[in-house]
Amino acid sequence: MASDPVPEYKEIESVYGLEGAPAATHRLQRLAAAFRKQFGADPELFARAPGRVNLIGEHIDYEGYGVLPMALRLDTVVAIRRGGDRLVVANLDAEKFPVVEYGTDPAQAVDTAHHVWANYFLAAYKGVYDFLASKGADPPAPVGLQVMVHGVVPLAGGLSSSAAIVCSSALAVMAVRGVHPTKGEVADFTCKAERYVGVTSGGMDQAISVMGQPGVAKLVEFNPVRAEDVHLPPGATFVIANSLTVSKKQETADRRYNLRVVECRLAAALIARKLGAPPAAAAAVRTLREVEPAVAEKFGPGLKGKLRAVDELLERGNYLQDKIEADLGVPLSELFAGEPSPLRVVGVVAGEGFKLRDRAAHVYSEADRVYKFRAAAEDESSGAEALPRLGALMDASHASCARLYECSCPELDTLVGVAKAAGAIGSRLTGAGWGGCTVSLVRHGDVGPFMAALRENYYSPLLASGRVTEGGMGEVLFASPPSSGAAVLRIKLAPSEGEEGAAVEAPARERKREPVMA
Ligand code: NG1
Numbered sequence: 013m014a015s016d017p018v019p020e021y022k023e024i025e026s027v028y029g030l031e032g033a034p035a036a037t038h039r040l041q042r043l044a045a046a047f048r049k050q051f052g053a054d055p056e057l058f059a060r061a062p063g064r065v066n067l068i069g070e071h072i073d074y075e076g077y078g079v080l081p082m083a084l085r086l087d088t089v090v091a092i093r094r095g096g097d098r099l100v101v102a103n104l105d106a107e108k109f110p111v112v113e114y115g116t117d118p119a120q121a122v123d124t125a126h127h128v129w130a131n132y133f134l135a136a137y138k139g140v141y142d143f144l145a146s147k148g149a150d151p152p153a154p155v156g157l158q159v160m161v162h163g164v165v166p167l168a169g170g171l172s173s174s175a176a177i178v179c180s181s182a183l184a185v186m187a188v189r190g191v192h193p194t195k196g197e198v199a200d201f202t203c204k205a206e207r208y209v210g211v212t213s214g215g216m217d218q219a220i221s222v223m224g225q226p227g228v229a230k231l232v233e234f235n236p237v238r239a240e241d242v243h244l245p246p247g248a249t250f251v252i253a254n255s256l257t258v259s260k261k262q263e264t265a266d267r268r269y270n271l272r273v274v275e276c277r278l279a280a281a282l283i284a285r286k287l288g289a290p291p292a293a294a295a296a297v298r299t300l301r302e303v304e305p306a307v308a309e310k311f312g313p314g315l316k317g318k319l320r321a322v323d324e325l326l327e328r329g330n331y332l333q334d335k336i337e338a339d340l341g342v343p344l345s346e347l348f349a350g351e352p353s354p355l356r357v358v359g360v361v362a363g364e365g366f367k368l369r370d371r372a373a374h375v376y377s378e379a380d381r382v383y384k385f386r387a388a389a390e391d392e393s394s395g396a397e398a399l400p401r402l403g404a405l406m407d408a409s410h411a412s413c414a415r416l417y418e419c420s421c422p423e424l425d426t427l428v429g430v431a432k433a434a435g436a437i438g439s440r441l442t443g444a445g446w447g448g449c450t451v452s453l454v455r456h457g458d459v460g461p462f463m464a465a466l467r468e469n470y471y472s473p474l475l476a477s478g479r480v481t482e483g484g485m486g487e488v489l490f491a492s493p494p495s496s497g498a499a500v501l502r503i504k505l506a507p508s509e510g511e512e513g514a515a516v517e518a519p520a521r522e523r524k525r526e527p528v529m530a
Pocket residue numbers: 066069070071072073074169170171172173174175206211212213214215216217261442443444445
């Protein structure tokens with residue numbers, strides 16, 4: 013429940029299960045050893061947060077609509093201690109992610125023009141202080157923090173590696189300062205905090221990262237953020253496949269993610285205006301959800317009414333800035349006054365125009381599919397029909413993402429096609445798109461042959477060219493059951509023999525020294 017506190021565990025099994033515990037212990041030992049090497053002392057605690065796969069409900073969270081993700085096993089872990097007078101953010105993979113230092117002032121800006129990986133930590137840090145300030149209490153004076161991060165969620169893959177680092181960083185900062193928030197509080201403030209890196213994201217990823225639970229997917233809804241269990245039918249396995257096309261959300265935001273957010277907002281404002289709202293009131297509308305009551309009044313309830321409204325009120329093709337301003341009666345510079353991200357989008361793409369009709373049609377139909385998916389998943393009477401119903405909704409979602417929302421890419425479309433030909437009951441892109449992963453619904457017993465077919469028909473040229481290695485295939489093509497949400501770990505962890513390289517490879521049971529963490 014959103015009102016439950018974020019859990020703190022002393023046993024690693026509580027998060028990773030008995031089966032996953034040895035590998036997780038080994039990983040934390042490596043992280044702790046690298047931490048000691050970097051900072052000359054043990055971390056005080058760890059915090060971890062998982063990535064997620066979204067089963068259905070794409071690009072609708074920022075429009076206020078419910079989505080249906082589940083947490084993955086793959087996560088980011090942050091080791092932390094108080095010390096020094098700076099924020100020193102290191103990564104276990106130091107070659108790829110070099111150490112970054114910041115001052116401790118929570119009011120400092122995140123430099124979005126020069127994106128570096130540790131900006132996600134800084135965004136979370138700022139978010140913690142925003143949250144504490146919003147509670148009315150005097151926030152604790154900033155202190156130096158020493159941090160080491162290790163993430164195994166594939167980057168830029170639509171599995172929300174960004175929310176994993178933001179949520180784990182926020183929890184680490186709070187825990188080390190003795191703050192114990194609820195899951196709902198963290199889901200809410202980390203969503204706002206992640207926007208400091210320059211993407212005007214919705215709240216799905218942070219919510220499921222914090223509220224995910226083993227064995228169940230979640231219907232995540234917003235305002236206020238909350239999550240309900242969705243039990244998936246027996247025999248359903250979700251297989252994730254990475255197209256290996258990288259989608260850098262932050263760097264491409266003005267032409268992709270943030271542009272879609274702007275297009276939806278303009279569509280909502282124009283619908284409001286056309287339904288009689290005065291210009292100022294129409295300009296104040298932020299989401300397609302907000303105009304639902306006015307749409308229902310004129311066009312009738314349900315999806316049919318919404319799609320008729322979109323069809324009659326919005327024009328096909330691209331809207332140029334002049335046309336929108338004339339129809340709305342408000343200049344875009346005024347509509348987005350004080351909002352740097354949308355203003356940047358307008359500056360970059362206004363000459364090419366905005367597609368409003370197709371975007372709105374996607375949002376309304378996708379929002380409807382989410383509830384149909386939940387109903388189909390939980391309808392015990394549907395028997396053998398359940399999986400095909402879920403699969404058909406996933407297929408329709410992909411088609412809508414590709415054609416109406418234009419957030420797919422040739423590689424994702426190919427991968428979806430290969431998955432369907434290999435027997436997937438349903439298959440779609442997952443996450444923001446433009447690259448990254450697909451998720452396919454496969455019958456439990458068919459998973460082996462399904463993966464073999466994908467290997468053969470999608471990955472073999474990529475293996476041959478070295479884009480992916482045999483050893484890396486497990487991170488590229490895998491099935492993941494719904495897994496645990498974020499947690500703080502205060503575990504007794506013995507360092508392995510020695511502190512470097514091979515030494516930290518020693519198995520967990522070969523403990524020689526006293527526990528280093530209480
Ligand atoms: P990815 O890029 O998969 O992490 C993004 C947004 C979500 C949601 C999806 C599209 C962030 C942190 N996440 O997810 O809120 O809008 O795209 O459904 O930007």
